[in-house]
Amino acid sequence: MWVMNAAATSLPPLSSVPDALGHFGPYGGTFVPETLIAALQQLDAEYTKAKNDPTFQEQFEYYLREFVGRPSRLYHARRLSEKWGGAKVYLKREDLNHTGAHKINNCIGQALLTQRMGKKRIIAETGAGQHGVATATVGALFDLQTDVYMGAEDVRRQSLNVFRMKLMGASVREVHSGLKTLKDALNEAMRDWMGSVDSTHYIIGSVAGPHPFPMMVRDFQSCIGREARQQCIEKEGRLPDAIIACVGGGSNAAGIFYPFIDDREVKMIGVEAGGRGSALGQHAATLCAGKPGVLHGSLSYVLQDEDGQTADVHSVSAGLDYPGVGPEHSFWKDSGRVEYCCITDQEALDAFEEVARLEGILPALESAHAFAQAAKVATKMTKEQILMINCSGRGDKDCQEVARLINR
Amino acid sequence: MFAQLRSKKQIAFMPFVPAGYPDLETTGKLLPALESAGASIIEVGIPFSDPIADGPVIQEAFTRALEKKLKLAEVFATVKKVRSSVSIPLVAMVSVSVAFRYGIERFAATLKESGFDGLILPDLPPPEAASISAHIRAAGLDTILLVAPTTSKDRRAEIARLSSGFIYYLSVAGITGERNQLPVELADGVKSMKSLTDRPVCVGFGVSTPQHLKQLAGVADGAIVGSAVVRRMKEKAHDGADAIVAAVSTYCRDLLSLVR
Numbered sequence: 001m002w003v004m005n006a007a008a009t010s011l012p013p014l015s016s017v018p019d020a021l022g023h024f025g026p027y028g029g030t031f032v033p034e035t036l037i038a039a040l041q042q043l044d045a046e047y048t049k050a051k052n053d054p055t056f057q058e059q060f061e062y063y064l065r066e067f068v069g070r071p072s073r074l075y076h077a078r079r080l081s082e083k084w085g086g087a088k089v090y091l092k093r094e095d096l097n098h099t100g101a102h103k104i105n106n107c108i109g110q111a112l113l114t115q116r117m118g119k120k121r122i123i124a125e126t127g128a129g130q131h132g133v134a135t136a137t138v139g140a141l142f143d144l145q146t147d148v149y150m151g152a153e154d155v156r157r158q159s160l161n162v163f164r165m166k167l168m169g170a171s172v173r174e175v176h177s178g179l180k181t182l183k184d185a186l187n188e189a190m191r192d193w194m195g196s197v198d199s200t201h202y203i204i205g206s207v208a209g210p211h212p213f214p215m216m217v218r219d220f221q222s223c224i225g226r227e228a229r230q231q232c233i234e235k236e237g238r239l240p241d242a243i244i245a246c247v248g249g250g251s252n253a254a255g256i257f258y259p260f261i262d263d264r265e266v267k268m269i270g271v272e273a274g275g276r277g278s279a280l281g282q283h284a285a286t287l288c289a290g291k292p293g294v295l296h297g298s299l300s301y302v303l304q305d306e307d308g309q310t311a312d313v314h315s316v317s318a319g320l321d322y323p324g325v326g327p328e329h330s331f332w333k334d335s336g337r338v339e340y341c342c343i344t345d346q347e348a349l350d351a352f353e354e355v356a357r358l359e360g361i362l363p364a365l366e367s368a369h370a371f372a373q374a375a376k377v378a379t380k381m382t383k384e385q386i387l388m389i390n391c392s393g394r395g396d397k398d399c400q401e402v403a404r405l406i407n408r
Numbered sequence: 409m410f411a412q413l414r415s416k417k418q419i420a421f422m423p424f425v426p427a428g429y430p431d432l433e434t435t436g437k438l439l440p441a442l443e444s445a446g447a448s449i450i451e452v453g454i455p456f457s458d459p460i461a462d463g464p465v466i467q468e469a470f471t472r473a474l475e476k477k478l479k480l481a482e483v484f485a486t487v488k489k490v491r492s493s494v495s496i497p498l499v500a501m502v503s504v505s506v507a508f509r510y511g512i513e514r515f516a517a518t519l520k521e522s523g524f525d526g527l528i529l530p531d532l533p534p535p536e537a538a539s540i541s542a543h544i545r546a547a548g549l550d551t552i553l554l555v556a557p558t559t560s561k562d563r564r565a566e567i568a569r570l571s572s573g574f575i576y577y578l579s580v581a582g583i584t585g586e587r588n589q590l591p592v593e594l595a596d597g598v599k600s601m602k603s604l605t606d607r608p609v610c611v612g613f614g615v616s617t618p619q620h621l622k623q624l625a626g627v628a629d630g631a632i633v634g635s636a637v638v639r640r641m642k643e644k645a646h647d648g649a650d651a652i653v654a655a656v657s658t659y660c661r662d663l664l665s666l667v668r
């Protein structure tokens with residue numbers, strides 16, 4: 001196993017984080033009002049117990065297999081490989097999961113924990129609506145009252161998902177503060193939780209928020225990387241040369257990266273939303289353009305002004321339209337283990353169309369960011385090399401918005 | 409801060425005002441006026457874009473202030489300018505997000521220099537609070553931490569150990585906002601907190617009527633009143649600083665009518 005050169009950096013070894021208090025090197029931790037601490041400690045204790053409980057693991061795997069349909073395929077994208085003219089391209093097909101994205105993996109895990117804690121109500125924030133749909137789904141599956149907070153702007157651009165949530169019995173609470181997107185939905189969900197904490201579990205949808213969420217969500221999503229690792233070895237007899245995933249809060253990326261984190265030969269690239277320009281307010285490229293700060297319960301890179309006010313962000317993709325990022329990504333960035341870059345709205349839209357035409361797959365606009373970067377990287381690789389893309393979700397939810405944007 | 413009030417057997421009254429709402433002129437005029445209206449300590453809320461502990465009233469005040477591009481430097485300058493006309497302690501309440509970005513040590517030093525006496529970071533619980541509160545204390549400011557009804561006994565003791573000035577006891581699990589009634593179990597909660605510490609224990613969140621203050625007198629050392637003050641400010645937000653000051657002063661005197 002690769003061991004980090006301690007002389008080169010003072011960061012702890014990559015696979016040994018977080019510590020018991022949720023610190024990923026200097027990042028992470030718990031920065032929330034005292035009101036939430038009891039619930040976070042209960043969650044941490046319950047998760048620690050569950051992690052070591054074979055019954056819980058069996059249940060989790062049962063639902064992933066029988067309900068979600070895992071393992072998801074590792075698919076050789078022949079025409080994209082030819083078009084890009086370099087690496088052999090594989091897609092990890094999280095879009096084929098039940099509900100259409102990776103978000104369901106985490107929701108199954110957290111819903112099972114909710115049951116173990118004896119709580120009867122779940123709440124969630126959602127941007128693209130995929131996490132909201134996944135939460136509504138487990139709400140129906142496990143008979144939990146479900147309220148999903150969603151920014152009014154996202155309710156507009158992801159209306160299909162709003163309808164899906166309602167069909168499954170969730171109430172969708174429209175949020176009108178701020179820019180009416182993901183960050184504002186998260187604020188409202190936190191406020192709800194402040195007052196409902198003894199009866200309600202808050203299913204955070206990404207590797208963000210206070211400890212234990214970043215660690216726990218990463219662990220639940222790590223089924224992606226564990227499968228991909230084994231599938232790649234089965235198909236190719238070796239590990240991939242590079243893995244690319246989009247990064248909003250960072251859960252699909254953490255899920256596919258983490259099981260490879262000690263495989264130094266595997267290059268990893270996280271793709272953020274470059275929006276429509278590099279000025280603050282025009283993008284959501286937190287790791288590329290932000291600085292360390294505190295937002296939504298943890299210390300991580302964040303897009304803020306010099307007074308610490310959270311910056312406005314923009315992305316064509318609702319799921320990436322967030323001024324923060326999970327603390328482990330900040331740790332990976334500083335350690336140099338993962339490289340982070342960004343893709344503009346236009347590049348993502350172009351990739352969306354290209355993948356649809358060449359592969360017969362409509363990726364989510366979030367995932368389209370990963371495809372756009374993959375096109376740039378694949379070209380510079382050789383035919384013997386393997387490039388893996390996390391296709392984190394399907395694009396049905398985006399069709400209306402894409403139609404509006406490309407004027408067809 | 410509390411010795412005098414304790415000797416008079418009076419509950420401290422601590423109104424909260426959002427800095428820069430609806431403008432800095434109002435903030436500058438309110439601070440001395442609140443003292444005249446009976447405030448024992450004033451909490452100056454520094455606006456933050458994402459206050460997760462705040463209900464709609466305070467959120468809206470923060471949003472309005474930030475829409476006008478309020479800068480931290482202006483808040484510091486305003487307090488510094490009026491500090492000599494206010495003799496009671498001033499405590500800043502601000503998200504750790506803002507303080508962290510400014511640099512905790514620099515932030516604490518600047519607060520002190522502007523005339524503040526203490527700092528409340530509502531989203532900084534232990535263990536994260538341990539190292540940060542050391543920096544705040546080193547700057548000569550009191551560190552005021554929160555205790556919630558759900559806080560375990562061990563944590564209460566730890567919070568008491570890390571605090572100075574007073575302890576901010578949350579009346580309810582929830583966000584800021586006026587409530588008709590204080591929870592029945594509040595008195596027991598405060599009593600148990602006081603058994604763990606000699607520091608004054610002040611109750612906030614939901615406190616808004618003269619009856620609430622009367623109920624708290626003899627139980628807690630202080631009462632913190634936020635949303636109810638801000639709502640009065642909002643009602644006069646378009647009538648100028650003097651109208652706001654008058655409305656808030658009247659409200660404060662009314663609030664104290666059963667305890668002074």
Ligand SMILES: Cc1ncc(COP(=O)(O)O)c(C=O)c1O
Binds near residue numbers: 127367393
């Ligand atoms: C399909 C898809 N991919 C990616 C994301 C971004 O989230 P994360 O970075 O946590 O994977 C979302 C979020 O809504 C999504 O729906």
